[in-house]
Amino acid sequence: MGWGLIRLYAIAVYAFMFLPVAVVVLLSFNANQFGSFPMTGLSLRWFEALWNNDAVMRAFRTSLVLGLMTAVISTTLGILASLALVRYDVPGKNLITTALIAPILVPEVVLAVALLLFLNWLGIGKSFALLLAGHVIFTLPFVILVVQARLVSIRRDVEEAALSLGASPVQTFFSVTLPLLTPAVAAGALFAFTISFDDITGTLFWKPGGVETVPTQIFSMLRNSISPEINALGTVMILLTVGLPLLGAGLARSLSTKRGR
Amino acid sequence: MQSIFDILGIYWINAYHSVNLYLINGATRMSIERREARQPWILLSPALAAVALLLFVPLMFIVVYSFWLRSAVGADTAGFHLDNWQKALSDPFYRYILLNTLKIAAITTVLCAALGYPAAYFIARSRGNKMILLLLLMLPFWISYIIRTMSWINILGASGAVNTALMSLGIIASPIQMLYNEAAVILGLVHFLLPFMVLNVYVSLEGIDTNLEDAATSLGATRWQSFLQVTLPLSLPGLAAGGLLCFVLGAGTYITPLVLGGPRDAMFANLVFEAIITQLNWPLGSALSLLLLMVLGVLVAIYNRYLGMSQLAKGLG
Missing domain, CATH: 1.20.5 (Single alpha-helices involved in coiled-coils or other helix-helix interfaces)
Incomplete structure (x- = not known):
């Protein structure tokens, strides 16, 4: 050929x-x-129709809040765990890493069923809390993988320099490690947000009746009647999940080049 | 450009590499300095607690739950009953759907390989805008699954692009029914999973020393021969990893059949969804989802056994 x-x-x-x-x-x-x-x-009539569609706007708000909360929780847990895995000689590191990425090794349907049934048994039925728990556990492995890959490239000697110059470990973390970590934090958070914002497989199991996220809203619009607003909604979602990261990357780049001068 | 590529693309590659790195030599990558042994555990405990409480315990819980009995009113009856497992394993309809699901996933995987391998080869060996090509390759990961799935309705639907074009050309008089059948489901799955295949093959092709191909050619092999004898075998680990991902993700989906399939195109995950959400038969749903987990788990185990770590290690050069 x-x-x-x-x-x-x-x-x-x-x-x-x-x-x-x-x-x-x-x-x-x-x-x-x-x-x-x-x-x-x-x-632009379909975008206008979208703007005036209460159900869609509600779904947007739900998705945004859910995505942001997922990003905050998942990134916090992920950064802490990645720090431990990259910076310390933890016994059983392989086993721990496997356990932490297990949520993406299990088919999402199975994860969804297990979480729904267990939390329901504990008294947490289909609710926003269940949705949040599900999204956190599903996004955590991605955050850990992304952040770990970033952390490996941060040089230890900068931190050691700070420590040897008399900074406490906590001071070192906040004034040296965290700034160096910012790209990793941003990347992890962005990743968690996007995955949460796009998720439908688990969300359909976990969402309470009457609550829709944008993907489940699209899904129900598809099932009930193929409404022309769907394409407009799709366009807005593409803009959000592709455009925002691109914009963020562009901003980060212009900021970092300015700082570099 | 570099940093845009960074944000969109490098993660998947990094993630892929770090999974492999940890699988291959994670144990040997040690921190230079040992600090207090307690500190890492404090850092790890929130994430570990989350995974334990929200994944491992729930999985064990549904193992127990699958032996319970559904009761028409009130709570399900706890106990040790084999009824759900008996139904899940012996019902001919469930068996048919399971086999059909594996068939659909297999066809999808083969199609992804056939479409994805040459594309990955093109990206890996192109001299020009590799960055742009990679960026484009990562883009689908950022476009929602439901949108990519429903986009085919605009193409294949009764008033979709294909039918409109054929009708305006006068080739057909009325729209052909192309949606809501098994072929449409497979098409949707290929469209969804292709990037996973391309990415995995690309990563393994990128790890191959191009000197090997040059050496083969200089020793008299044609380009095609050197591809078949050198490049293809060395890239098999990536192909296998991509194939595994496509198969497992494909076999576990229920959204694509709901959107693009007809009433008879259910896959196994649809049975789970049906049992849990529609029929509210949670004990049966537990048994069915565990069955799915076991079938796919066996496949992953076979992959590990025969194509596993040493092959992956070779692929990374």
């Missing part, structure tokens, strides 16, 4: 991955009253 053929094949694969998503974005600006093909013109 020649290189040209491989290139063509790869382009076709990329097209396969992105064309359907591009069509979602395209159709969300469609003026056609059914929101489907053919395109009859550009309009």
Whole structure:
């Protein structure tokens, strides 16, 4: 197979991955009253409809709050655990790491069932608390993997210098380690937020009746009737989960180059 | 560019590497300095407690629960009854769905490999904008699963892109039904899982010393021969890892069949969802989800046994 053929094949694969998503974005600006093909013109009517749709806005708020809380809790737990794993010679490190990433080794459906039944038995039925617990445990392994990879690259001697110059371990942590850790913290938090914001498999098991997150809202809109607002909602979600990280990366980059001068 | 790539892309690669690194030589990577032995445990305890309380204990709990009996009113009856397991293991409908799920996951995995390998090879060996190509490869991880799944309705639906195009060209008079069948489910799964395959193959291809291929060519092998004899065998660990991920994730899904499949295209996870959420038969749902866990666990164990760590170690060069 020649290189040209491989290139063509790869382009076709990329097209396969992105064309359907591009069509979602395209159709969300469609003026056609059914929101489907053919395109009859550009309009923002579906975004307007979205803005006035109470159920959707409620789902957005739920998803945002849930995602932010998940990010805070998961990142805190993840940073502490990663520090211990990278910085200390913990006995049984392999076993501990396996245990900590176990939530992504178990199929999410099984995790969802186990958590629902157990917490329900403890008296915590389907509720926001259950949702939060589920999202935290599901995002924790990703945070730990991301943060650990970052931590390994932070040089120890900077901290040792601070310690040898008389800083206490706590002072060293807050004035040396934490600033160096910031990219890892941001990365972990962003990761946790995005995964939580996108999750549907576990969420459908855990959410109480009447509460929807954005993905479950899309899901129920799909099942009830294919409403043209779905494409607009999809576009907004893509903007949030792809655009925000890109924007964040751009900001971080411009800040760090300014600081570097 | 570097830092945008950083944020979007490098995590998955880093995560992949760190999993492997820890599997391979985690034990030998020791901190230079030993401090108080208690401190790491204080740092670890919140995360360990969370995993214990929210994963391990619940898993043990549903093992117990699967032997309980459902009662029509009030709480389920505790005890040791084999009824749920008997039903889960002997019901021909459940067995059919289980086999069908494994079949769908297998087809999906093969398709992902066939589509993903050449694409990964192209990225790994291209001289040009590798960053952009990788960034594009990571992008689907950041686009919601439900949106990527439902996007196929716009393509294949009655008023979707394909039908509209065919009708306006006069090839067909009325829309063809392309959605809500098994093929649509497989298509959706391939679309969802392909990035996992490409990423894993890419990482293992990237770890291969290109000098090996050059050496083979200079010794008289054609490019195709050197690919078959050198590159392909060395990249098999990545292919296997990607395949395992595709299979396990594919076999555990219930959303794709609900969105793109018809009423008869249920997969095993749909049975679990049905038992737990619709029928509220939690003891049976426990048994079914444990069955799924065991079937997929056996596959992971087989992978570890035959293709496991030493192969992965080779793949990382």
